[in-house]
Amino acid sequence: MKGWLLAPLMVFLTAQVALGAGGRISEDTEACIECHRSVHPGIVAGWKESRMAKITPAEALKNIGLTRRISTEKVPYQVAGFVVGCAECHAMNPEGHRDTFEHEGYQVHAVVTPKDCATCHPVEVRQYGENLMSHAYGNLNENPVYRDLAETTAGSQTFEDMKTMYEKADAETKADSCNYCHGTEVKIEGVRARDTGFGEMKFPILSGWPNQGVGRINPDGSKGSCAACHTRHEFSIQMARKPHTCSECHRGPDVPAYKVYLVSKHGNIYSSLGKAWNYTAVPWTGGEDFTAPTCATCHVSLVVSEEGEVVAERTHQMNDRLSWRIFGLIYAHAHPRSPDTTIVKNKAGLPLPTELTGEPVVEYLIDANEQDKRRETMQKVCLACHSHGWVDGQFARFENTIKSTNEMTLTATKVLLSAWEKGAAKGLAQKDSIFNEAIERKWVEQWLFFANSTRYASAMAGADYGVFANGRWQMSKNIQEMVDWMQFKLKEKQK
Amino acid sequence: MKGWLLAPLMVFLTAQVALGAGGRISEDTEACIECHRSVHPGIVAGWKESRMAKITPAEALKNIGLTRRISTEKVPYQVAGFVVGCAECHAMNPEGHRDTFEHEGYQVHAVVTPKDCATCHPVEVRQYGENLMSHAYGNLNENPVYRDLAETTAGSQTFEDMKTMYEKADAETKADSCNYCHGTEVKIEGVRARDTGFGEMKFPILSGWPNQGVGRINPDGSKGSCAACHTRHEFSIQMARKPHTCSECHRGPDVPAYKVYLVSKHGNIYSSLGKAWNYTAVPWTGGEDFTAPTCATCHVSLVVSEEGEVVAERTHQMNDRLSWRIFGLIYAHAHPRSPDTTIVKNKAGLPLPTELTGEPVVEYLIDANEQDKRRETMQKVCLACHSHGWVDGQFARFENTIKSTNEMTLTATKVLLSAWEKGAAKGLAQKDSIFNEAIERKWVEQWLFFANSTRYASAMAGADYGVFANGRWQMSKNIQEMVDWMQFKLKEKQK
């Protein structure tokens, strides 16, 4: 470390940063860089590459119309004239941050939150608050049914006397599994002193840390982590627009969006020709900047035609271009009205947007008009490159797949209900977990893996993910195996 | 839309296209672009990038010898002097196209077919007619055994009184699953009027649309879609030569060619170093343009050495470099003589190229001489970078794997035959589907997933796909589970 030996060198390097950045670095940020340049060189190097290190908010405001990248109309005087560096984000709003600590004369916090980002990007943060993702922590952990799914998935099992017992998952395990994507609750657990190259210093101990989950509960009370998609500390728009970012959470068998995209024609064009595209232009011009959509094109970005006509408005709500929620729940259904789905309750009293037999709980869901509106918003993107006949055919097929996958889930559910009724397994009536026996696991895979995968394949034309790659083949085979399991179990229980 | 407002602008833009293209755009195509530039900007932008937008057929004919990219000797006078644009493909041969409709004074069709492409590329279209892919629709849908596999895979199931019932898959579901790759039958179902930015217009309603399956049945009676691999509207040779194109259909567990390639040494070289290669040169020079093969190198492309010697002739038949058909059927076998496999019948009367117990139905299959010839054609490509000892070792190992995977399929088949015989399941003797019970599903996976995967891993050196990634581990485990299932079932049926 030997920070003091390097000090003269660092002043020079800092000056270089300032020059390279083409903007003014605040004195506070310069103070941060002076040490952290050698302590965490990767962070500083990443940040130097970022647009935030090169443009001041005041300069960013000079971009007009669709080219503007920040959504505030007025940046606070104190930060407007400096590039956005360490201090601008990590020392903002110290009172609001319960994780604030005194560090070399500054009040800093480790956990930068949407509330911090909202200083310059208030519209995106507001939209994101309407995004289901921002409630991903509570929607999983405060819904009794889903919490049980998480517990029986991540918890331990023991085996004694020919019987298995489930144990609750500890916090570390949850943070390492479901909450890695859904977000943890970050709390201050104490303070620890540590010897550094600059003497002993004190740092807060954070539980649920590190985490960049989309629904993270932050020490300032806000929800989410912009860094989930806008990766620290380069915050590259290129990266946010590439599908690999979405793949961090949307690739597994429960939500194979990325895999489906990659085998689709769109994904093929991206993989084959995408290296020549422009991923940094704002607005993003179809045909000129790219010739096939990435995830962001259809779901997030401000897209315009070569003639400058707006094809799609930028959104961080994301589901406002989607009429159906096709994954995560037992049946595909119209999107919920509120991003907080813990308020949903079906007729049977379960916190689910449909009955166990599929009927939607309409009062919590968007209506057909809203669905039509969202579908049209999405189709406007499709129509930039496809004829009406093409798009109509694609969506008719997708609607049919919504229907047929829901039917197959209903069949699997009927098998499960029979198993419960006949005593092959214990379910709702016995107040037992509905996720802890082998047939229940198969039932979960029916919708969480196979029906989801089939719907993604239909939505994005990912062929085999709707057939042999966790698709219709598995849906169909799984029902046979559920029935067999029930019959074997009934035989086994027979004297 | 407001097309009339943009009209002056568009004339200018069209002129730009003409200049950029460096070739003459026909008046008809200019008329198309005038409106579609704003209606479907992505299509026009993609086409502008294409070689077809830049070179006229007359110019293309000036390339001599191996550098020529079109295979006709003479292009019709009417199109020779214009770059190949909208009208050249979508207004060609209007009488032959049952999907032709009157549109703004032109007779156009949406579905461009191999017959259209044959105007300039007759050799490739003829070769493709010998390719199994061109018959992919019929080979699946008109073979009773395979149609049943498709129906039991994609069809619905219901559950009543402890029994499951299969229902046939509807056309939309088939188009969304098997026929997505195999091709749909595109038919004209009527006409619909639609308000457009240019007033009301009438368009044909097409069933089975959209589709780009390799065996699509077209409204002009032809088979296939060149756009399956030569993606509209850029028709990039670069894209056709990259493995991502093949992955659209050849990635799932039934045919994991792409996945195996990616983990192979060849795939590693492509992923690591391929960005610096030349994918557009014709002919394609090994060593100079690329240092490891892609799918196209071994199976399709005209490949030459740096000294200009032909290593492999261009082919669109593809299996003329392959001695064995290693996937899709119950046993690996010599390639069928005819691409139309609906004519095949084994001794037991089933439309299969082998008996259920593996013996080849030799009269429908290529003989050993033809196999040798095809193997040598392929090996010439290998030998450009590998010694004879290396290549001999590789092929000896592959032949051994053909044999051992067929043996494991035979073992699984014997288990299934026992299950039928002992009444654990219903099969051929009971005239029941051979794909609708759990043990039958396992039997299918034995060959369709595990034996296939193992053979691909052997053919392309994809290691784990022959072991733990749907390989020998699963082949071996699956047999155990088939036997157990049979025994549990027999016990269950016991009073």
Place this chain on the structure above:
Amino acid sequence: MKGWLLAPLMVFLTAQVALGAGGRISEDTEACIECHRSVHPGIVAGWKESRMAKITPAEALKNIGLTRRISTEKVPYQVAGFVVGCAECHAMNPEGHRDTFEHEGYQVHAVVTPKDCATCHPVEVRQYGENLMSHAYGNLNENPVYRDLAETTAGSQTFEDMKTMYEKADAETKADSCNYCHGTEVKIEGVRARDTGFGEMKFPILSGWPNQGVGRINPDGSKGSCAACHTRHEFSIQMARKPHTCSECHRGPDVPAYKVYLVSKHGNIYSSLGKAWNYTAVPWTGGEDFTAPTCATCHVSLVVSEEGEVVAERTHQMNDRLSWRIFGLIYAHAHPRSPDTTIVKNKAGLPLPTELTGEPVVEYLIDANEQDKRRETMQKVCLACHSHGWVDGQFARFENTIKSTNEMTLTATKVLLSAWEKGAAKGLAQKDSIFNEAIERKWVEQWLFFANSTRYASAMAGADYGVFANGRWQMSKNIQEMVDWMQFKLKEKQK
């Protein structure tokens, strides 16, 4: 072929190589190229791209300090002044190579080995000898438990009289499966004459060839193949540093390192931004040359900070930055002291580093001090871009996952032990294979697939690989299925 026709051309081409190379090609290598340029153009073309074709060892020695790429202090006089070409590697140490044969007046061998590479890279070869990989052949094939796993995986099965029988895997099958990565034993089986374009020639017949497995047993008695990672004949450092190289062996369900990496934040940054990185600089500077680690960064490479401070020393032992061995064995455990694990024996007499119930066999494993040292070495890399709080949190979570996955393996093992005890399956007490029955297969998947995957996901933050993608969901479901299988089996065996 017609080599003699091309001879004048080749002399010219060879001269071109010499000029292009910017170094002196030895006469011996020129003689090789003269023919092989036309016989195997791909090999020569690949080599021309290599650094070895451009720099002589004498020149390489001029690089001082951290920039030096060869580790010998003195290159033998005979080769120092020539670039490293065909003859330098394939004609080295002819007496030591049992595969040496007379070829056009030279004593050459096909199989280049670590002993050959050690002429210039002795430190790396020595370190690699301490790497478990160098013993991958014996650790699999000479450990009775593991050999049995390999045999029951790759061997055939037959079915007669309602019973299955296992047969041993033949050598070709083993070479095509487990030994593809682990390495084969390459032996000289005889000599074969072959007509070539230059007349009849004799070549040795090698068994176990081709192979580039990491633990290959070479004809000169050495172990391993440097070409496994340093792909012939370009030997690109860029390629060795990219994750695709590691994926050749580390991608399947048994060791999904590559897949986990790709969905991690690090992998996302690599996929999204990595094309702009510098993969050839030595030393490799974090922040400047790359902004997120590849496999090599954390496990192999010499990494420095922008200020030139060494973050990590180069190593080819690889596990000297790892405190736990997280895959391949039944339980995660401290790394073995010796790379030769055939010497390990637990209390029960099995050649395993833990008891069947998880207790480590400490005398063969590194102690806690050594574990701490290795963890700190790794953490120094992390700390280049992450705070201490971040890194501490990450490692605490990882240690917890080691513990909880081992517990789940213990539970599965208890189920298996019960099954053996109750007669549902035959195990150690019956001296039966512990891998040949369905429940034993499930037990293997519990640790070899699911626990491994979960630990990789934890180590590299690959989210879903610790949940639904062969993670905790499968660990938990598998235990249920093991118990059910045992109960069904006991019922079935009941009269």
